[in-house]
Amino acid sequence: MTDIGRISVHADENILVVEDSPTQAEKLRYLLEKNHYGVAVAANGNSALAMIEQEKPALIISDILMPGMDGYELCSRIKSHDNSCDIPVILLTSLSDPQGVIRGLACGADNFITKPYDEGLLLSRIRDMLENRQLELEPSELPGLEISFASQKYLITSGRRQILDLLLSTYEAAIQKNNELIMARDELHMVNEELEKRVVERTEKLAATIENLTVEISERKIAEESVLRLNRLYAVLSETNQAIVRTKDRETLFNEFCRIAVEEGGFKLAWVGLVDEEDGMVKIMAAKGATGYLDDIKITVNEEPEGFGPTGISVREGTYYICNDFLGSPVTRPWHDRGRAYDFRALASIALKQEGRVIGVLSLYADKKDFFDRQQVELLRQMGADVTFALDNIVRETRRQEVERDLREETAERLRAMESLREKEQMLIQQSRQAAMGEMIGNIAHQWRQPLNTLGLMIQQLLLYYDLGEFSREFLEKNVGNSMELIQHMSKTIDDFRNYFRPDREKIDFKVIEAIENSLSLLEGSLQTPQISIELVTKDDPVICGYQNEFSQVLLNILINARDALMEREIDDPRVTITIFSEGRCAVVTVADNAGGIPHEIMGKIFDPYFTTKGPQQGTGVGLFMSKAIIEKNMGGRLAVRNIANGAEFRIEVCSEIQD
Amino acid sequence: MKSKTKLTSISILLVEDDRDALNVLTVILTKKFPDVVLYTSNNGRTGLELFKTHTPDIVITDINMPEMSGVQMADKIRAIKPDTKFIVLSGDTERLILQDSVEKGFEPAHNIVKPVNFGVLFAAIEQCIGEIVHRT
Numbered sequence: 001m002t003d004i005g006r007i008s009v010h011a012d013e014n015i016l017v018v019e020d021s022p023t024q025a026e027k028l029r030y031l032l033e034k035n036h037y038g039v040a041v042a043a044n045g046n047s048a049l050a051m052i053e054q055e056k057p058a059l060i061i062s063d064i065l066m067p068g069m070d071g072y073e074l075c076s077r078i079k080s081h082d083n084s085c086d087i088p089v090i091l092l093t094s095l096s097d098p099q100g101v102i103r104g105l106a107c108g109a110d111n112f113i114t115k116p117y118d119e120g121l122l123l124s125r126i127r128d129m130l131e132n133r134q135l136e137l138e139p140s141e142l143p144g145l146e147i148s149f150a151s152q153k154y155l156i157t158s159g160r161r162q163i164l165d166l167l168l169s170t171y172e173a174a175i176q177k178n179n180e181l182i183m184a185r186d187e188l189h190m191v192n193e194e195l196e197k198r199v200v201e202r203t204e205k206l207a208a209t210i211e212n213l214t215v216e217i218s219e220r221k222i223a224e225e226s227v228l229r230l231n232r233l234y235a236v237l238s239e240t241n242q243a244i245v246r247t248k249d250r251e252t253l254f255n256e257f258c259r260i261a262v263e264e265g266g267f268k269l270a271w272v273g274l275v276d277e278e279d280g281m282v283k284i285m286a287a288k289g290a291t292g293y294l295d296d297i298k299i300t301v302n303e304e305p306e307g308f309g310p311t312g313i314s315v316r317e318g319t320y321y322i323c324n325d326f327l328g329s330p331v332t333r334p335w336h337d338r339g340r341a342y343d344f345r346a347l348a349s350i351a352l353k354q355e356g357r358v359i360g361v362l363s364l365y366a367d368k369k370d371f372f373d374r375q376q377v378e379l380l381r382q383m384g385a386d387v388t389f390a391l392d393n394i395v396r397e398t399r400r401q402e403v404e405r406d407l408r409e410e411t412a413e414r415l416r417a418m419e420s421l422r423e424k425e426q427m428l429i430q431q432s433r434q435a436a437m438g439e440m441i442g443n444i445a446h447q448w449r450q451p452l453n454t455l456g457l458m459i460q461q462l463l464l465y466y467d468l469g470e471f472s473r474e475f476l477e478k479n480v481g482n483s484m485e486l487i488q489h490m491s492k493t494i495d496d497f498r499n500y501f502r503p504d505r506e507k508i509d510f511k512v513i514e515a516i517e518n519s520l521s522l523l524e525g526s527l528q529t530p531q532i533s534i535e536l537v538t539k540d541d542p543v544i545c546g547y548q549n550e551f552s553q554v555l556l557n558i559l560i561n562a563r564d565a566l567m568e569r570e571i572d573d574p575r576v577t578i579t580i581f582s583e584g585r586c587a588v589v590t591v592a593d594n595a596g597g598i599p600h601e602i603m604g605k606i607f608d609p610y611f612t613t614k615g616p617q618q619g620t621g622v623g624l625f626m627s628k629a630i631i632e633k634n635m636g637g638r639l640a641v642r643n644i645a646n647g648a649e650f651r652i653e654v655c656s657e658i659q660d
Numbered sequence: 661m662k663s664k665t666k667l668t669s670i671s672i673l674l675v676e677d678d679r680d681a682l683n684v685l686t687v688i689l690t691k692k693f694p695d696v697v698l699y700t701s702n703n704g705r706t707g708l709e710l711f712k713t714h715t716p717d718i719v720i721t722d723i724n725m726p727e728m729s730g731v732q733m734a735d736k737i738r739a740i741k742p743d744t745k746f747i748v749l750s751g752d753t754e755r756l757i758l759q760d761s762v763e764k765g766f767e768p769a770h771n772i773v774k775p776v777n778f779g780v781l782f783a784a785i786e787q788c789i790g791e792i793v794h795r796t
Contacts, residue, residue, distance in 0.1 A: 453678070
């Protein structure tokens with residue numbers, strides 16, 4: 001609680017600062033210590049009184065507004081106590097109202113410093129008070145003075161010096177305020193002057209700007225009229241360009257151009273003419289505006305007055321021709337009367353080209369003499385170039401469309417051809433299947449005939465034995481056993497055929513030898529009849545990943561072909577040699593016969609669809625075609641044929657896709 | 661009397677490549693015609709050898725056989741003994757072959773279509789025997 005503060009070198013010149021704001025207290029302490037005073041700080045009235053009792057300071061500086069005890073009350077207490085009444089008290093106040101001054105006097109304060117205080121003033125006041133302290137010690141010789149202010153009574157007991165000091169303080173404060181006011185007034189005056197100066201400057205600038213603007217506006221008005229005409233022409237050019245992008249045919253382009261020239265460009269008349277190559281007459285293709293002018297008009301590019309007008313000149317020279325005095329120029333003489341009727345004063349003709357050749361003109365009629373100036377001529381020239389470009393584009397587009405149409409037709413034709421080819425192929429597949437079925441049914445019939453016959457014999461044997469009286473259980477048992485064996489065999493035969501005809505759903509690994517044995521067993525009967533000897537040479541035991549039944553079918557086709565060739569040529573010792581071997585990662589099967597080989601002239605055709613050497617009853621001509629398709633398309637292998645010493649050799653080669 | 665003797669000396673050559681069929685036919689012919697001498701073979705080549713050795717009166721043969729077909733064998737037998745009686749057992753598919761051989765001069769006494777009916781076969785054999793007996 002008690003803050004003794006720091007004792008300075010002048011122990012008798014300790015100052016107690018009473019201030020509730022720590023910031024302000026610290027600020028004051030800093031100032032005083034810098035000036036070699038000892039400083040003690042009290043945060044409120046009570047602790048200040050306690051500190052005074054403990055150690056009497058040389059001077060007290062107190063704030064007025066403090067919580068609890070305010071500065072006036074603190075001062076009264078100090079002054080009312082004998083031990084402390086001689087300590088000078090400076091109150092920090094605003095001195096803004098007389099009531100404050102009177103309360104200060106009433107409480108016995110020795111001096112007032114206005115807040116915010118001037119540091120120099122404060123220090124000089126402190127110095128003065130400490131110096132005058134001795135004088136203060138004189139006892140108060142005057143009785144208390146009671147004054148009334150703002151309906152309040154105050155008893156002033158202060159001595160003359162105190163009152164004087166206070167009045168001086170008040171006066172000083174007043175002077176200071178006045179000085180501040182004067183300074184503020186001077187500043188205001190300066191600001192005012194500056195403002196005035198600026199307003200004058202601004203006004204001058206504004207005036208200058210307005211003048212410039214006026215000049216600009218008048219200049220612009222002059223330019224505007226020529227710009228307007230140019231703008232219209234620009235509009236025509238722009239619209240024409242859009243029309244060029246939009247239109248795909250010449251006629252529409254010409255009509256659009258004329259419409260735009262009249263509607264957007266404000267021309268009296270616009271027309272497009274094409275030169276007839278045979279008679280040199282200019283034929284009007286499109287026109288807009290005062291088209292009555294063109295009724296029965298004669299314009300040519302021939303050697304005659306009507307052929308030396310603006311149109312004739314621009315066509316001949318391939319550029320453009322401007323006639324800025326339509327009714328006065330000798331060039332337009334043949335049309336002066338017509339022109340006058342429609343009030344045409346100026347004309348521009350621009351040559352139209354298509355693929356580098358002049359084909360006609362664009363003509364624009366204006367109602368003012370000297371309508372076309374240099375800039376406009378440039379624009380018109382550009383317009384001519386644009387239209388020419390468009391014409392070239394149209395020609396190109398037409399050609400492209402023709403080529404495209406041809407291409408489309410060709411494509412459609414090809415598609416039709418492909419479709420019919422596909423249909424043919426489908427038919428072939430169907431025929432091939434039917435041929436295979438026929439062959440198979442024949443084989444089934446053959447393989448069943450024999451056991452059926454035997455079965456029939458066995459059954460009839462039962463009755464015979466019964467009639468002969470030799471029917472015994474033993475005999476019956478033997479007979480039934482044999483019959484069942486035959487029935488089982490027949491059942492297995494149809495199973496084999498059915499399996500063979502079941503379509504292969506997915507590729508499987510199968511042994512080549514098994515597929516070959518399967519084919520041979522199916523053909524058993526039909527190779528037997530002509531007593532063809534079959535030799536099977538197994539050098540390796542390769543495995544193929546593919547469709548086993550299809551593979552068997554291929555072998556069947558090749559074997560049947562060999563059989564037919566051998567039978568047809570009535571070979572004495574017919575034989576077929578089947579050789580199985582591996583070659584790298586490929587399984588190879590060769591089927592060789594001794595039927596004399598394939599004639600050279602049909603060698604290249606034997607795999608063609610519908611190619612057959614057999615009669616219509618026997619051959620469909622699709623067996624080898626289908627075989628090649630199965631091996632090469634379905635299984636990614638190769639089926640080839642060559643002639644050997646005394647016959648033909650077919651070679652089937654299927655390679656495994658992934659090498660382990 | 662003479663015919664009786666002849667009858668007992670009647671001999672038949674049976675050629676059939678199917679083992680089971682041959683067995684059954686052998687058994688029933690032996691049972692049905694106990695007095696006939698029966699020679700059997702399962703192919704044309706040995707059948708021809710048997711014919712050369714025994715010159716049987718009647719030849720019952722299958723058409724479709726390995727090594728030598730029934731027709732080939734018949735051609736060679738006819739060259740040796742033209743009046744040999746042939747009973748051909750044929751399937752439907754062999755009809756064409758038979759037709760062809762008929763055109764070439766081979767006319768079997770009987771053509772029995774498989775599956776063979778005993779009644780028909782027995783009647784054919786009996787007819788052949790009758791003709792042989794009558795002829796001699």
